[in-house]
Amino acid sequence: xxxxxxxxxxxxxxxxxxxxxxxxxxxxxxxxxxxxxxxxxxxxxxxxxxxxxxxxxxxxxxxxxxxxxxxxxxxxxxxxxxxxxxxxxxxxxxxxxxxxxxxxxxxxxxxxxxxxxxxxxxxxxxxxxxxxxxxxxxxxxxxxxxxxxxxxxxxxxxxxxxxxxxxxxxxxxxxxxxxxxxxxxxxxxxxxxxxxxxxxxxxxxxxxxxxxxxxxxxxxxxxxxxxxxxxxxxxxxxxxxxxxxxxxxxxxxxxxxxxxxxxxxxxxxx
Amino acid sequence: xxxxxxxxxxxxxxxxxxxxxxxxxxxxxxxxxxxxxxxxxxxxxxxxxxxxxxxxxxxxxxxxxxxxxxxxxxxxxxxxxxxxxxxxxxxxxxxxxxxxxxxxxxxxxxxxxxxxxxxxxxxxxxxxxxxxxxxxxxxxxxxxxxxxxxxxxxxxxxxxxxxxxxxxxxxxxxxxxxxxxxxxxxxxxxxxxxxxxxxxxxxxxxxxxxxxxxxxxxxxxxxxxxxxxxxxxxxxxxxxxxxxxxxxxxxxxxxxxxxxxxxxxxxxxx
Amino acid sequence: xxxxxxxxxxxxxxxxxxxxxxxxxxxxxxxxxxxxxxxxxxxxxxxxxxxxxxxxxxxxxxxxxxxxxxxxxxxxxxxxxxxxxxxxxxxxxxxxxxxxxxxxxxxxxxxxxxxxxxxxxxxxxxxxxxxxxxxxxxxxxxxxxxxxxxxxxxxxxxxxxxxxxxxxxxxxxxxxxxxxxxxxxxxxxxxxxxxxxxxxxxxxxxxxxxxxxxxxxxxxxxxxxxxxxxxxxxxxxxxxxxxxxxxxxxxxxxxxxxxxxxxxxxxxxx
Numbered sequence: 001x002x003x004x005x006x007x008x009x010x011x012x013x014x015x016x017x018x019x020x021x022x023x024x025x026x027x028x029x030x031x032x033x034x035x036x037x038x039x040x041x042x043x044x045x046x047x048x049x050x051x052x053x054x055x056x057x058x059x060x061x062x063x064x065x066x067x068x069x070x071x072x073x074x075x076x077x078x079x080x081x082x083x084x085x086x087x088x089x090x091x092x093x094x095x096x097x098x099x100x101x102x103x104x105x106x107x108x109x110x111x112x113x114x115x116x117x118x119x120x121x122x123x124x125x126x127x128x129x130x131x132x133x134x135x136x137x138x139x140x141x142x143x144x145x146x147x148x149x150x151x152x153x154x155x156x157x158x159x160x161x162x163x164x165x166x167x168x169x170x171x172x173x174x175x176x177x178x179x180x181x182x183x184x185x186x187x188x189x190x191x192x193x194x195x196x197x198x199x200x201x202x203x204x205x206x207x208x209x210x211x212x213x214x215x216x217x218x219x220x221x222x223x224x225x226x227x228x229x230x231x232x233x234x235x236x237x238x239x240x241x242x243x244x245x246x247x248x249x250x251x252x253x254x255x256x257x258x259x260x261x262x263x264x265x266x267x268x269x270x
Numbered sequence: 271x272x273x274x275x276x277x278x279x280x281x282x283x284x285x286x287x288x289x290x291x292x293x294x295x296x297x298x299x300x301x302x303x304x305x306x307x308x309x310x311x312x313x314x315x316x317x318x319x320x321x322x323x324x325x326x327x328x329x330x331x332x333x334x335x336x337x338x339x340x341x342x343x344x345x346x347x348x349x350x351x352x353x354x355x356x357x358x359x360x361x362x363x364x365x366x367x368x369x370x371x372x373x374x375x376x377x378x379x380x381x382x383x384x385x386x387x388x389x390x391x392x393x394x395x396x397x398x399x400x401x402x403x404x405x406x407x408x409x410x411x412x413x414x415x416x417x418x419x420x421x422x423x424x425x426x427x428x429x430x431x432x433x434x435x436x437x438x439x440x441x442x443x444x445x446x447x448x449x450x451x452x453x454x455x456x457x458x459x460x461x462x463x464x465x466x467x468x469x470x471x472x473x474x475x476x477x478x479x480x481x482x483x484x485x486x487x488x489x490x491x492x493x494x495x496x497x498x499x500x501x502x503x504x505x506x507x508x509x510x511x512x513x514x515x516x517x518x519x520x521x522x523x524x525x526x527x528x529x530x531x532x533x534x535x536x537x538x539x540x
Numbered sequence: 541x542x543x544x545x546x547x548x549x550x551x552x553x554x555x556x557x558x559x560x561x562x563x564x565x566x567x568x569x570x571x572x573x574x575x576x577x578x579x580x581x582x583x584x585x586x587x588x589x590x591x592x593x594x595x596x597x598x599x600x601x602x603x604x605x606x607x608x609x610x611x612x613x614x615x616x617x618x619x620x621x622x623x624x625x626x627x628x629x630x631x632x633x634x635x636x637x638x639x640x641x642x643x644x645x646x647x648x649x650x651x652x653x654x655x656x657x658x659x660x661x662x663x664x665x666x667x668x669x670x671x672x673x674x675x676x677x678x679x680x681x682x683x684x685x686x687x688x689x690x691x692x693x694x695x696x697x698x699x700x701x702x703x704x705x706x707x708x709x710x711x712x713x714x715x716x717x718x719x720x721x722x723x724x725x726x727x728x729x730x731x732x733x734x735x736x737x738x739x740x741x742x743x744x745x746x747x748x749x750x751x752x753x754x755x756x757x758x759x760x761x762x763x764x765x766x767x768x769x770x771x772x773x774x775x776x777x778x779x780x781x782x783x784x785x786x787x788x789x790x791x792x793x794x795x796x797x798x799x800x801x802x803x804x805x806x807x808x809x810x
Binding site for chain 3: 302303304305307308344345346347348349374377378379380381466467468469470511512513514515516518519
C-alpha cells in the first residue's frame, strides 16, 4: 500500500528541520573521497556539524559520541572498511542511528558483500540508494557503475523487502523519491535533473538522512525530511542557475536559506 | 612535421562530441584525491558517466566493463598503485582505451618509475601531461612539483619520441596545446590563464581524453576534441567570471552547454 | 601583554603579500581528503604553488625541495601519518618552515598523541587551530569534533604556553583571531560567520600560513598576514554572496584580486 503523507506529516517535516537547526547534531561521515568536501558543506548548510572521522584508529571511538553516522561505500579501501566496521559496531552499541549508502552495490562484488555484511551486523536507521543498488541488496543484479539503470518504481517491491528484512527504512532516489518502512511509503516529486549532473548529490542526501535521524525518532520522517529539504532547495537553486556548476553552488545557498515553513509549503508529496 | 588540422578535422571534433553525448561512456577514474570531485563533475558536464573505482579489490574487475580508464598519478599510495596496475592490465586485456596522466613525473622518483612501468606494461591510448612531465618520460629531468617549468614547444620533440616509443598519442598542455601521434601534430590555442589557477584542470582534461577515447577510434581526434572542448568552454567561462573561483563554476556550466557546432566554430587550430 | 600591531606592521603585512606574489613558493600539503582541492585552490589564488605530496614514498624527498610544508591532521591514516613524520623530519633537516594544524586534537586520542609527537620532534614555524585544539595541546581536554567549544580569548594563555614550550607561533582562529609568539600577540577582527559554514576555511588558513612562512623570516608576521589576507577577502566575498555556497566561490575570487595596499588598508588590528 502506497499512502501519501497527510498534511500532519508535512508539519512533521517542518518540525524535523526545526529540530536540526536547534540541535546541530554531530554527524560522523565515513564516505568516499570524491564527495567528502561537498558532503561536509551540505551538512553545514542545514546547520549540522560534520566530522569526517574515517580511520580505523578513531572511527569507533568517535561513533560513540556522534549523534548520527553515515557509511557510504563510494570509494572503500581496506583502511576505511575497517573503520566502517568499527563505527557500525560502536553505533549499534550506543544506539546511535547510522545510515548505509551502498554506492554501486550490485555492480561490484566486493562492496556488495560488504554492504550485506554491514546490513546483517546491525540494522541501519536508513538505507539510501538508487533503484539498481536497492535491487542488488534485495538479491537482484546491479547497475552500471554508480548510476541507476532502473526507475525507483521498479525497485519499490525490493525496497519494501529490504526494509522488512533488516528492520530499516529504505529510500530509493530518482525523479520521484520513494521512501518506505516496508508498510508506509512516502513519495516526493521535487527535484531537478541537474541533481544527476553534480557528483555526490545522492551521497549528500545520505548524510542529510544521518543528520535528520539524529534529531527525529521517526526514521521515516527523518528520511523524508532529508529528501524534501534537498529537493526543494534544488528546485529553487535550478531556477537561478545557468548549468550544473552554478546549480551546485546555489544548492548550498538555498539549503542554508530554507526555513521550516518554506519546506512544508514547497514539498510535493504525491 | 607540424600540420594544422583541416576543416574536415574540425568536423571530426564536432562528431566526437556528438558521439560522447549519445553514448555517455562509463569512464573509470583512478585519480588523485585533490581533484576527484572536480574530475567527476567535468565528466558529468559533457555527458560521460564517471566512476571513481580505485581500490585494488575492484579496479581490475571494473576496468573490464568500463568504456575508458584514466590513470592519474597525482596522489599515489600503495593501495591505489596496486589498483592502477590491476586496471591497466584489465584494460589491456579488454582492449579498453586508457589514459596516463603522469603528474609530477620527473620531479619525484617513485612516481616517475611507476609512470614508466605502466607505459611499458601496456600502450595507453593517450598520455597527457605538461611539458616538464613529458620531457621526464622521454628521459629528461622533470620540473618543480606539479607545475611545468618548460613550454610545450620545447617538449614537442620529446612528445614525438614518447608517442613513437610507446605507440601512443602524447598531449602536452600549455598556452598552446600540442597533441601528436609522433607524425601528425595538432595545435590548439584556445584557453585562459585562469586554467592554471584552478587545481585539477589538467587532471580533468586527462579524464575527458579517456571519455573521448571511449567513443572515437582515432585517438588523435579523441585527445584533440577533449582539449578543444575544455579550452573553448574556458574561453567562454572566463568572459563572464570575476576570478578563478567563479571561473571554475562557469567552466562546468559552459562545458554542459557546449554543442558540437559551437565546438567546431570556436576551436582555434593553429 | 597583548600589544596591537603598529602601523609599521600593517606595512609588514603588505610586504609579505608582495613577497608571496613575487616568489610563488612551493607549498607541500599533507592535509585531509575533505579539503585538499579547496586548499590547493586557496593557495593558487594568492599565487603560491601547491603540491599535495602526502605518500610515505615521496613526502620526505619532496619536503627537501618545498619552500613550506603544511601538516594537517584532519583525516590521518597510517600511510599519511608515515608521510607526515617523514616530511617533518626532512623539513627540519632542511630548515624548511612547517605548519601544524592539529584538527580535532583533544577530541580524539590517537591524533592528539600524534600532534604532540610531531610538535616534540621538531618546532613548527606556526601552529594553527581553534581554541579547543590549542587548549588540548596545552594539556586541557578537547572539543566536540572539529568545531571549537571555546572562544579564542579563553585559549590565549594556553596559546602562549604552547608557543613558549615548542618555540613556535600559535594562531587561534575565531571571531577575533589571536596570534602569539608567547610574548607579542596580534589580534585580527576581520572575517564573517560564513567562514564557519564552509568546510576547510581554517584548514586553508593553515596552508596560507605555510606559504607566508616560506617568504617571511618573521613568523608572527607570516601567520598574521595569512589571517589578514583570508579574513579581508572573506569580508569582501560576503558582501556579494547570497549564502555559504556563493561565498566560498567569491572568497577565491577575492583572494586572487587582493593587493598588498588593499590588505594593509582593510585589516582590522584590535
